[in-house]
Every structure is written in structure tokens, then in C-alpha cells.
Amino acid sequence: MANLDVRLITEANGATSLPGSSDSMELEAKEIKLWGGRFQESVTDAVERFTESISFDKDLYKHDIRGSRAHASMLAKQGLISVGDEDSILTGLDAIERRIQNGEFVWRADREDVHMNIEAALTDLIGEPAKKLHTARSRNDQVATDFRLWCRDAIDSIVERIKDLQIAMVDLAIKNAGTIVPGYTHLQRAQPVLLQHLLLAFVEQLDRDSGRLLDCRSRLNFCPLGACALAGTGLPIDRFMTSNALGFSSPLRNSIDAVSDRDFAMEFLSANSITAIHLSRLGEEWVLWASEEFGFIAPNDSVSTGSSIMPQKKNPDPMELVRGKSARVVGDLVTLLTLCKGLPLAYNRDLQEDKEPVFDSVRTVLGMLEVSAEFARNISFNQDRIKKALPLGHLDATTLADYLVHKGVPFRTSHDIVGKCVTMCLGKNCQLKDLSLNDLRMLSPIFGDDVYEFLGVENAVSKFSSYGSTGSECVAGQLQYWIQKLGTGQ
Incomplete structure (x- = not known):
């Protein structure tokens, strides 16, 4: 158990604490959970290993700290904590964020998740004021807020990457003005089309992809914070203040919906899946066109690979992988849909499993878009071969x-x-x-x-x-x- 726990204490830059270090010894002497008041026994090692999420949800640290800052300021304005406590909390959060960014923060598996790691570290750092931060807040609304903030940023990154690919395709079209290519239906020759027209067809598809993502962004941009576990709170909080501070359109109207909804994530992965399918079709087009049978395009060496046994081979592997990786993006969507299919209201621990497919989908789509743009900038069209065809x-x-x-x-x-x-x-x-x-x-x-x-x-x-x-x-x-x-x- 100790070895596994040590592997899970990963720093932000991927470094790990070594067995026998003070960090790993801290784990062996388990600390009392922040929620452990009514418990007389610690969870077993197997349960702790199985239920931790810090190994992946630490990616939410910026959004968790941002949400905590907004929450602390709201608590102070409402008189639920003092201004002095607010200053201590904000100063402590700043210090923790710097430590994470510098790779100096130790992520502890026995502190379960990103929220508990940051809150416990804040308590270690500033003492009693940190214990007031969780006033009128639950991990349920906290993680929903973090996740929406993360998805919002991810959508912005994908939309920017889509635009980069669109620019690469338009530039490719400009370079090939006047070139006529065979147009196909049923993969049979149909009518002549300008190459520019064909390339712009992909630009149109990508534009709809971007639009779907932006539509999704507008629907997810509502704030769960203050919904607490599921029923809200009797304390005089101002949910509109925290919502505005975090750049949301408004707080979510229904506290049960706020903590249990993952529509935004399903819609996000659906949009990603359609984008991945479009990129897969682009990949298929270029893989075919790079074959000897077509010979319409010639990829540069910089975006090609060779064979370990056949020295003559030059393969358009990046676009084959784009075509292949679309499968995992669709798989991520299916995972999330299946995860949410039978869940009763409100929050259930099953929803811990929503992060990894979303993280994977975003990483994969960003990579597919990047390499597709790189490929577009490093191919040439074989005009003689096209004219003969x-x-x-x-x-x-x-x-x-x-x-x-x-x-x-x-x-x-x-x-x-x-x-x-x-x-x-x-x-x-x-x-x-x-x-x-x-x-x-x-x-x-x-x-x-x-x-x-x-x-x-x-x-x-x-x-x-x-x-x-x-x-x-x-x-x-x-x-x-x-x-x-x-x-x-x-």
C-alpha cells in the first residue's frame, strides 16, 4: 500500500516523493479526514486507493483556487467571516498556487482529491481561518464549479485550435488557385471540382464544430457554487456575487440540478466527437490521396514516417492516427453517457468518473487539430498526376x-x-x-x-x-x- 500511495503523491510537474521521505512517512501515519468527525475508524488501504481522485483531478487546481477566492470574498462581504480571515485565506491560496506552479506542492493520496488537498494545505499554512472557508459550501457544488470552469477554458482552447486549422486549410487553398480535381460520390468519379472548393468544405465543417462548442459554452456557463450538497444553505450567502466573480452568466436556479447535472460535459464530448469525426474524414481523404493509386498529394518528410522493414515506404502516419484517435474521442463520450444513464438525483460518487473521459477527449482533440494543421502546412499537390487523372x-x-x-x-x-x-x-x-x-x-x-x-x-x-x-x-x-x-x- 505504501508504495502505491507514494506513487500517487505526485507534484504538479510530475515528480514524486521517494519512499522513506518525510512526505511518504506522513501517509503511513494517516491524518484524520476533514469529514471524519463521526467516524471511529479509518478507511482501509484498499478503499483509500480505490476512492482517491487526486491522481487526475489535481488538473483542476487553478479552478479550485479561483472558486475558493471568490467564495472567501463573498463570505467576508456577507459577514460570515471577518475581513482579516479573508485576507489570510487569500494570501494562503496565493502561496499554495505558487507552490503548485513551481512544483513544490506535495499532492497527498490520503487527502483524496484536489479540494481536500488544497484545503488541508491551507489549514497547515494559516491555521483556524482556513477552517472557515468551507462555510456554505460542499465538495458537491465545489467540484461542479471547478469542472465547469475547466470545461469553459478547454472549449476556448479547442476553438482557437480549430481556427488555426481553418487558416491552414484556407492558406492551402490560396496556394492552389485554379487546380481542378475529380470530385467523388460513392468513391466513384462524379464531377470536376476546384481543389479550393473541396478544401473549403472542410473549413465549413470546422466552423460548425466551433459553433457547437460555443453553444455548449453558453449553456455550461452557469454557476453551481452555493448549492452546497444539494439543498442550498440557510446562511445568508450571495450566489450572484460569486457567479459574477467567476465570469458565469448567473447562478444555476435549482440547487439539486446544480450539483447533479453533467449535461454540459456530455454536450461537450458530443461536440468533440463530431469534430473528431470531421478530422477523421479529412485524414481518410489525405491518406487516400497520398497513396500511389491516387498520388494527388505528397507529404513532406517532416510529417511522414517510414517502415522498419521496407526502405521505400513513406507513410502519412499523422493523418492515419488522426483517423484512429477519433475512436477514443467517441469512446469517451460513450463512457460519460453510460456513467450518467442510471444515476438518481442528486450527487453520486459515480460522478467522480466524469473527469478522466473529459480530460482525455480534450487532450486528444487538441492533438488531432494541431497535427492536422501541421500536416496541411507540409503537403504539396502533384499537379501533373492530377491533370493526367x-x-x-x-x-x-x-x-x-x-x-x-x-x-x-x-x-x-x-x-x-x-x-x-x-x-x-x-x-x-x-x-x-x-x-x-x-x-x-x-x-x-x-x-x-x-x-x-x-x-x-x-x-x-x-x-x-x-x-x-x-x-x-x-x-x-x-x-x-x-x-x-x-x-x-x-
């Missing part, structure tokens, strides 16, 4: 059907005519633009000399004009919108 697949067939519609032919009829044109091309082993006017008129007398203005991928792309389409003017407008919105390409 464009004639395959009769990508201008739909534009040819539109030509007949312009001539007054019903679309279903024009669709049938062009289908027969494609069959003729297959027999002749040629492209639509290679068919003679006589060939075309054998299928419909409507065809005239102007039909060739609609054939070939360049002509086909130039004919797109609907809002949001891949036409040059439309895409130029889309690109300009994103340049202005993101402040890039200047």
Missing part, C-alpha cells in the same frame, strides 16, 4: 446533360441521351469531348457546335454558377469570405 471517368457528363436542358430537353430525357453518349465513348475508348458532332447527333439532333463549350473539365467547371457551387466566381467569393473572417491570406 482528370480525363478519366467522364466528369463532364452532367454538364453535357445541362447543355441539353438549356436547349429545352427535359432533364430525364437529357440524362438518358448523355448516358448513351457515355456508352458510345466506352465503345470508342474516348472522352465525351472527343465525340464528333455527327456522333452526338446520332443520339439527338439537338446537339450543335456550341456543345463543345460544355465539354472537358475546364469548361465543365466554368459552367457552374449556382450559389455555393464549384464555379470559379462562386469559389472566389467563398474564399474571400473565409480570408476576411479568419484574418488570413493577407
